Amino acid sequence: MDYGAYDQAGGQPSSPPPPRAIKILLAGGFGVGKTTLVGAVSEIKPLRTEELLSEGSVRTDSTQGVEAKTTTTVAMDFGRISLRSDLVLYLFGTPGQQRFWFMWDELAIGALGAVVLADTRRLADSFPAIDYFERREIPFIVALNVFDGARRYAIEDVRTALDLEPGLPMVLCDARSRESAKEVLIALVEHVLATASQESVSGIA
């Protein structure tokens, strides 16, 4: 049999399989350092989303003066890290306000997990993001961006203020530092791994 001819007719060109794409979400209020952190650890690329706010989103939106039908242009922080030729990490940074939840809903699907970037000067800005990930059971950690000149708080005090679950990791970081940003991502993956092994253990028991 002439397999060569068959291959030529029906075979696909031999190209390497596309790399696996892994998503990590980065949430936090405006000015908390999301763009800085993404830029510190990856090549940052521009990404815009221009969506209609559904009426549902508008209703939960606390912004005054937003009409029932409106549009919004949002710039996302978008970073790409090639871990290996067949494994690529994508970082998506989105604003933490509830009005952007329509973006998170699709970003969260299939995501490895999320990092909530917090600033001790504006801790309340991270509440919506923490609520969001808790309610949807998306694994996340909190990274506290330690700004120059900001008052240093005991990490336990911040944990209490954020009302974090006991097992939830919180790390300090300097969003400008590549090493520090890397450590944040490592802490997230370690947390997701630990959670996954706990689940498989309790599944057996």
Add this chain to the structure above:
Amino acid sequence: MPADDERWLDAEAGPVVRPYALTQGRTRHTGASFDLVATVMATRARVADPSSMAPEHMNVLQLARAPTTVADIASDVDLPLGVVRIILADLRELGLVAISTPVTPATRIDTHTLREVLNGLRGL
């Protein structure tokens, strides 16, 4: 809830008219939905009539010659994600690109992949 085609008929729609003009005003794409990091790859099918295709469609098709993702394309062509999704769905309908989503909402990333990500990050 207004019908889809009525959403555009208000003054607030102003800022989106320009990019969405490329999509003939459509804001929803056809066919199965796809993720931001879904792999996009041009098929080997030939474009029947290149002159009938908008430059943006040709541009997106060009970028998909090598496997890429929806987000990468949107970033490279500098168009909003929503617009790029519609262009991609058009190209898919014409059989010019294949779009695959490796993940489903229910699946968590397996521990083997998580370890690979961890090792990759440590090695950066």
